[in-house]
Amino acid sequence: MRPFRIQSWATAVLLAGACALTGPATVPAAQGAPNRTAVAYVALGDSYSAGVGAGSYLGSGAECLRSSKAYPALWASTHASSFAFVACNGARTGDVLAKQLGPLDARTDLVSVTAGGSDASWAKVMGICALPGTTTCMSAVANARDYVDKNLPANLDRLYSAIRAKAPSAHVVVLGYPHFYQLHGTCARGLDDSERAALNAAIDHLDSLIAQRATRHGFTFADARTAFSGHEICSAGPWMHSVELLDLTESYHPTASGQSLGYLPLFTRTA
Numbered sequence: 453m454r455p456f457r458i459q460s461w462a463t464a465v466l467l468a469g470a471c472a473l474t475g476p477a478t479v480p481a482a483q484g485a486p487n488r489t490a491v492a493y494v495a496l497g498d499s500y501s502a503g504v505g506a507g508s509y510l511g512s513g514a515e516c517l518r519s520s521k522a523y524p525a526l527w528a529s530t531h532a533s534s535f536a537f538v539a540c541n542g543a544r545t546g547d548v549l550a551k552q553l554g555p556l557d558a559r560t561d562l563v564s565v566t567a568g569g570s571d572a573s574w575a576k577v578m579g580i581c582a583l584p585g586t587t588t589c590m591s592a593v594a595n596a597r598d599y600v601d602k603n604l605p606a607n608l609d610r611l612y613s614a615i616r617a618k619a620p621s622a623h624v625v626v627l628g629y630p631h632f633y634q635l636h637g638t639c640a641r642g643l644d645d646s647e648r649a650a651l652n653a654a655i656d657h658l659d660s661l662i663a664q665r666a667t668r669h670g671f672t673f674a675d676a677r678t679a680f681s682g683h684e685i686c687s688a689g690p691w692m693h694s695v696e697l698l699d700l701t702e703s704y705h706p707t708a709s710g711q712s713l714g715y716l717p718l719f720t721r722t723a
Contacts, residue, residue, distance in 0.1 A: 490533035494555045494619070495524030496548050497566035500629060500676075500715075501539035505693050505705030516540035517701070521708045523715035524564055527723065532562075541701075544570045545607040549614055556618035562723055563615060563624045568662050571604055572596050572654075578704060581647055589643070593650045597657055604658075605665060612669040625722050626666035626673050627715065628659040630680035630692065632704060637686030642694070648686070672722050679718040680710065 495501055503509075503522025510518045518537055519525065528535035536555035543552070545567045556563065577596050581589035615624060632655065633639075633648035643651075655677070663673040683691040691710030696702045706714060 491531055491561045492534045492559055493524070493528055493532040493562040493564075494536045494560055494622075495522075495528075495539050495564050496552045496615070497539040497564070497627075498543040498548075498570050499539075499541040499705060500566040500569065501564060501627070502541050503539075503706075503711055504541050505702040506708040506711045508708075510537075513540070519708075519711070521711055523711045523719050526712060526716050527719055531723070539566070542570055543567065545604070545611045549611045553614060553618050556615065556622070558620060560619035560622045563619055563622045564627060564719060564723075565611075565615070565624070566627045566629070567611060568600075568604055568608060568658060569629050571607060572600050572658055574704070577651075577654075581643060581651070586644055586647055589647045590650055593654050597654055600658055600661060604661060608662065608665040609669075612665060612671060616669060623723070624666075624669075624671040625719060626662060626671050627719065628662055628673065628676045629655055630676040630706070630710075630714065631655055631684050632692065634682070634684040634687040634690075637684075638688060639686035639694075674718045674722045676715065676718060679714045680706075683710070683714065 499505075499517065501522065501524060502516055503519025503525070504517045506519040506521040508520045510520055512518075516539070518539065522537075522539075524535075524537055524539065528537075538552040538555060540547070540552070547570075548565065548567050573596055577592045580592035583589075612624075612626075615622075631652045633643075633652055635645050635649055635652070659675065659677060663675070666673045680691055683689055685692045685694045685704075691707050691714050693702050693705050693707055
């Protein structure tokens with residue numbers, strides 16, 4: 453059951469180190485979009501908003517791995533009159549606060565953001581869980597949850613307050629994170645189901661906290677767990693990468709289908 457744990461650990465180490473934060477990508481705004489109302493849209497956040505795992509990465513800000521198949525780019529191509537794509541692989545809440553808010557102003561109509569997963573050090577947790585020993589995995593998950601409880605509420609409050617101050621009239625959509633695993637699914641090797649269940653429960657905990665803070669700031673929370681239900685790793689039709697040996701950075705991220713069939717409809721309903 454454990455042959456690929458070391459490879460999974462290497463994946464997590466590379467994921468943890470892939471955090472270069474650069475300027476916004478240049479993506480064409482919609483031409484003759486079905487939505488005739490002008491929408492100035494800014495996409496903030498981490499790898500889940502940048503589109504890591506979806507391929508077709510843009511040349512501008514290449515280190516951030518922004519994809520033309522990410523849900524912000526897909527939505528903007530048919531709805532936005534202007535679009536600033538500043539989400540970046542590996543961004544923590546502090547990185548979003550310090551490096552991504554430049555495009556926001558009083559004319560911004562719509563903002564999307566995923567933030568908090570990197571604060572919880574998911575890459576480190578996955579690295580530990582990839583090694584033999586269920587006890588050490590459970591301990592890592594518990595430590596991550598403890599860190600989230602102690603630090604993330606204040607981090608999110610600072611970020612959300614800054615977004616509102618910079619874009620006072622914008623509709624802000626905060627998107628959560630999907631479960632990694634379908635339990636009792638098709639995976640024959642890898643983590644034990646007890647470990648998969650603990651990781652999913654930790655995502656529940658993280659998403660619940662993010663939803664609470666977003667709602668307190670008057671933002672809309674979009675639940676990716678429901679959008680990806682039935683399409684997690686170990687399902688018959690996954691929209692999430694497991695370990696990708698040919699491109700380790702994409703591991704544990706949504707595929708292009710996850711972006712277009714999971715995140716995009718979810719964002720469209722709440723934008």
